[in-house]
Amino acid sequence: MNLMDKLAAEKKAAQSILAKGMDNITEKEQEELKQHYAEAKKLQERIDLFKEAGEGLDKLAGASKTEHKTAEAKTLGDFYVKSLQEKGLSVLATKGGLFSTPEFKAASDTHAEGGAGYAPFLTETDQNGVWPYERPLVIADLFASGTMSGTTIKYPVYGSLEGNATTVAEGGQKPQLHLPDPTWMSDSLHEVAAWWKITDDMAEDLPFVVSEINQHAQYNLKLQEEIQLLSGDGTDPNLNGILNREIQSKGQAADSDPDRIFAATTDIATATGFSADAVVINPADYQAIRLSTDANGQYFGGGFFSGQYGNGGILQNPPLWGLRTVVTEAMTKGTVLVGAFKAGGTIYRKGGLTVESTNSHENDFTNDKITFRVKERLALQVKYPKAFVKVTLGKAAAKAAAKAE
DSSP states (O other): OOHHHHHHHHHHHHHHHHTTOGGGOOHHHHHHHHHHHHHHHHHHHHHHHHHHHHHHHHHHHHHTSSSOOOEEOOOHHHHHHHHHHHTTOOSGGGTTSOOOOOOOOOTTSEEOSSOTTOOOOOOOOOOSOOOOOOOOOOHHHHSEEEEOSSSEEEEEEOOOOBSOOOOOOTTOOOOOOBOOOOEEEEEEOEEEEEEEEEEHHHHHHOHHHHHHHHHHHHHHHHHHHHHHHHHOBOSTTSOBOGGGSSOEEEOOOSSOHHHHHHHHHHHHHHHHSOOOOEEEEOHHHHHHHHTOBOTTSOBTTOOSSSSGGGOSOOOSSOOGGGSEEEEOTTSOTTEEEEEOHHHHEEEEESSOOEEEEESOSTTTTTTTEEEEEEEEEEEEEESOGGGEEEEEOOOHHHHHHHHHO
């Protein structure tokens, strides 16, 4: 008797006892039922093991072949219906949500379901992408900051008092003082924005790409903001940058560039009472000043191994005249901006940086793309334009050396 026959016999014996009912069997029959059930369970496990091992060995044998079985793809409609049936669904059942089939290949091709004998390559992704150089953006940090709820900020600018007080004899005419009417100035919000696209695959399979693009798109936005804060020409939609305001200026002169940079701090204090807090300079101009030497060839800012004449340690990027010195390509070569930034100007923002995304832009939906948009709104208020001085540089190194002699 084979295993299947033995299993059938044990099941039959157990069924005959079960047919009597729970309340009508004796203790002996209960014991027999237990034995028949245990034996049937053991036989079933042996049969299942045999079947499972056979199927597994067949699969292993098939995996060693170079050719693997494929299922012929017929029409897309047939493939769609077959996929529905495999999910236990009907066409109407898909109305409440999205149903998608596996990839379908045309009748001239085949639809492979799991390539037997195929081992996919495992590719690891280095999430630290290689990006172009991004210079530090610091101009906005120099100004004071504020928020606004409207779209325009308005403020009065007062001129000097007319008339002067003086000593007056008893009963004499007193001089009149007059405060002229103010000139009202205003600065409006301006929007800085950009957009870009990524594919659905990038968003789904490489989510870090989205964060990288967000990060660098934000940098691009802030880069444009910095350009506008310095050099915006004020024509809509541009900001009116600080260099295009009615600020003070110092042209080339006989004295050295470092001397005129210091003189600019005096001009600020004289005109406004403010103390300069920063100098903005192009890297090439800073280099020229930093490498200027005296008659003995000693660097004014200290040498490459120690301070001037061996005194003190080396100074890395020493500040000019003790002021915060911002070395940036944002400043045009040949020009230095000296200012009392915190006291003289304020950057107002409405809301914060906004990032939005959609697949409804143009043909994004049909092309499996997502459009991202990033934007911000800001205004530059310069209440005290005389708190800034634009210095036009000359040949700093040569003049500094001549002065030292």
